[in-house]
Structure formats: C-alpha cells, structure tokens
Amino acid sequence: xxDTRPKLIGxxxxxxCTPQIARMAKKLQEPSTTLQYNxxxxxxxxxxxxxxxxxxxxxxxxxxxxxxxxxxxxxxYGDPEKIGKEISKLKEIESVDIVxxxxxLLVKVRTKDQETYYQLVKNVISRKGIxxxxxxxxxxxxxxxxxAGQ
Amino acid sequence: xxDTRPKLIGxxxxxxCTPQIARMAKKLQEPSTTLQYNxxxxxxxxxxxxxxxxxxxxxxxxxxxxxxxxxxxxxxYGDPEKIGKEISKLKEIESVDIVxxxxxLLVKVRTKDQETYYQLVKNVISRKGIxxxxxxxxxxxxxxxxxAGQ
DNA sequence: TATATTATTGAATAATATTCAATTATAAAC
DNA sequence: GTTTATAATTGAATATTATTCAATAATATA
Numbered sequence: 001x002x003d004t005r006p007k008l009i010g011x012x013x014x015x016x017c018t019p020q021i022a023r024m025a026k027k028l029q030e031p032s033t034t035l036q037y038n039x040x041x042x043x044x045x046x047x048x049x050x051x052x053x054x055x056x057x058x059x060x061x062x063x064x065x066x067x068x069x070x071x072x073x074x075x076x077y078g079d080p081e082k083i084g085k086e087i088s089k090l091k092e093i094e095s096v097d098i099v100x101x102x103x104x105l106l107v108k109v110r111t112k113d114q115e116t117y118y119q120l121v122k123n124v125i126s127r128k129g130i131x132x133x134x135x136x137x138x139x140x141x142x143x144x145x146x147x148a149g150q
Numbered sequence: 151x152x153d154t155r156p157k158l159i160g161x162x163x164x165x166x167c168t169p170q171i172a173r174m175a176k177k178l179q180e181p182s183t184t185l186q187y188n189x190x191x192x193x194x195x196x197x198x199x200x201x202x203x204x205x206x207x208x209x210x211x212x213x214x215x216x217x218x219x220x221x222x223x224x225x226x227y228g229d230p231e232k233i234g235k236e237i238s239k240l241k242e243i244e245s246v247d248i249v250x251x252x253x254x255l256l257v258k259v260r261t262k263d264q265e266t267y268y269q270l271v272k273n274v275i276s277r278k279g280i281x282x283x284x285x286x287x288x289x290x291x292x293x294x295x296x297x298a299g300q
Numbered sequence: 301t302a303t304a305t306t307a308t309t310g311a312a313t314a315a316t317a318t319t320c321a322a323t324t325a326t327a328a329a330c
Numbered sequence: 331g332t333t334t335a336t337a338a339t340t341g342a343a344t345a346t347t348a349t350t351c352a353a354t355a356a357t358a359t360a
Binding site for chain 4: 033034037038
C-alpha cells in the first residue's frame with residue numbers, strides 16, 4: 001500500500017484547492033462568469049491569498065497547542081522583527097505577532113504532543129536575544145481560526 | 151454595479167472551495183482516482199473539515215488583531231467552557247482556548263480597527279463572570295495561521 | 301490457504317472552470 | 331449633457347476536471 005495521505009495533507013496545507021464557482025453561483029443566483037470575473041479580481045488585488053483545506057488537528061496528530069509570551073533581551077528591543085521572522089520559519093509555528101503590553105512577541109505553536117513541543121522550545125525557540133518565555137498551554141480549543149462549528 | 155464581492159468573501163470564508171485533484175495528481179505522479187479515493191476517506195474520517203479561501207486581512211478590512219488574557223470570577227472556575235462557548239459565537243472571535251497558567255481563557259479577536267475592537271470588548275465580551283481582561287494588541291503579524299510566505 | 305475487506309487504477313461520463321466576444325454600466329473628459 | 335474611455339456583466343463554446351463505475355491488486359482475517 002502506498003502512503004499517499006501524508007503527501008496529500010502536505011499539499012492541502014499549502015493550497016492546491018480552488019473555489020467552487022458553480023456552487024456559489026447557484027447559492028447567490030448569479031451567473032458563474034460574473035463570479036469568475038470577481039474572484040479573479042480579488043486574487044489579482046491580493047485579497048485572496050490561497051485556497052486551503054482545514055483539518056481536524058487531533059486527527060492529523062497536531063493536537064497540542066501552546067502560546068508563548070516572549071520577553072526579548074533589552075538589546076533586541078529595537079528589532080523584534082529579526083527574531084520574530086527567524087521563529088516564523090518553523091512549520092510548527094502557527095502565528096507570530098509583535099505585540100504591546102508586558103511582552104514583545106506572542107507565538108502560537110502546534111505540535112503532536114507536549115513532548116515534541118518541549119523539544120522545540122528547548123532546542124530551537126530558546127536562543128540568545130530571548131530573555132524569558134511564559135508558556136500558556138491550551139487545554140481545550142473551543143474555537144480555532146477558520147474552523148467553524150466545532 | 152452589483153456588490154457581489156462581500157457575498158463572495160462570506161461564502162469563501164465558510165467553505166465553497168474544493169481540492170484540485172488533477173493538479174495534485176500531476177505533482178505527486180499518481181492517478182487522480184487514487185487521490186480522489188484517499189481524499190474522500192480523509193473527509194469521511196473527519197480529518198479534513200472544509201476547504202476555504204485564505205485572505206489578506208488588511209485588504210478585506212480586518213487588519214486589527216488583539217489577544218485577550220481572561221481571568222474568570224472564582225465562581226466560574228468550574229466551567230470555563232460556558233463563557234468560552236458564548237464568546238466563540240461572535241464572528242470577530244478567531245479563536246478561544248481554555249488555558250493553563252495565570253489565566254483561564256485566551257481569546258484572539260480580529261476586527262477592522264481598534265475602535266471596533268473597543269466597542270466589542272466593552273459591550274459584548276466584558277460580562278458577569280469575567281474578572282479581569284488583559285489585552286495584548288498586535289502591532290504586526292509576522293506569521294498568521296494558514297498563510298505562508300508573508 | 302481460503303475468504304473478506306480495503307486500496308488502486310483506467311475508461312467513460314458528468315460536471316465544472318475557463319475563454320472569448322458582445323453587451324451593459326460606470327467613470328472621466330470635454 | 332454628450333462623448334469617450336474604462337470597467338463590469340453575461341451567454342455560448344470550449345477545455346479541463348471531478349466523479350462514477352467496474353476490474354484488479356493488495357492487505358488483513360478466519
């Protein structure tokens with residue numbers, strides 16, 4: 001048996017989806033060519049960035065979620081983007097925001113389990129320039145971006 | 151001129167997209183019927199929940215992001231899900247997590263601007279059972295869920 | 301080893317997106 | 331207000347794609 005599913009999931013996370021124009025046309029009672037035209041415009045303007053599949057994370061072994069509140073070392077205050085962009089490169093990092101308040105960065109991480117998360121923080125995220133990390137572990141996701149009706 | 155675009159965006163946020171099986175088949179060098187079969191299985195198992203468009207939030211007037219760290223009143227400790235689920239219903243709420251650490255709930259909000267956000271918190275989110283809200287405003291999103299290569 | 305179940309695949313069909321040209325609506329210039 | 335240019339809407343034709351179905355292969359179960 002071939003193992004196509006992980007490859008499929010990988011592609012569907014990147015994109016490899018497309019709008020269902022005919023279905024929308026029926027729903028909105030508009031000609032499909034009109035919707036086609038408007039969707040293409042949204043794409044060209046950059047309003048639509050991609051079309052992707054939304055997964056049930058538990059079912060694809062990415063059920064663990066944590067938020068990191070990060071304090072940078074004083075010498076990094078001037079350029080939080082540098083460290084932020086570094087961290088952004090990791091596939092386990094779902095979001096990185098430069099924020100106001102008591103911290104400089106807020107990072108959302110998604111991994112298979114707590115053990116994987118621990119290794120990630122220990123080996124990769126902790127680094128020079130980061131002064132302190134406050135971890136907030138998610139016990140239950142009541143709502144998650146892009147996933148309605150959970 | 152008809153105003154189809156907001157309606158389009160509404161539908162594309164819900165779903166109304168579909169995988170591009172032929173494109174994936176080319177990429178993976180597999181017969182499209184094999185992928186069809188495997189995708190259908192993923193859908194039936196609930197691993198894939200939906201197919202949606204990913205937007206550039208600034209371009210669709212949803213550029214403001216804030217995180218709320220919420221402390222519940224002691225009498226609500228036993229059932230954080232109740233308030234969490236209430237809050238989840240709002241369309242401006244992107245995620246709600248029950249968390250460990252110094253807070254009970256972590257909520258991510260996305261609105262047009264700070265003014266809209268303020269009204270939302272003032273009128274809707276603040277309520278009996280919530281003791282204290284610590285707001286973390288996002289100054290810049292370096293990475294955002296599902297949107298790669300920003 | 302035999303049997304049942306699950307997965308893979310090609311050919312035929314149905315559905316869909318896309319292209320294109322014509323028409324209509326809107327905005328800009330005079 | 332009229333003319334001109336630009337942008338948006340649409341139907342018909344075409345190209346592409348998803349889907350169905352039946353046959354085969356692979357795997358698991360008895």
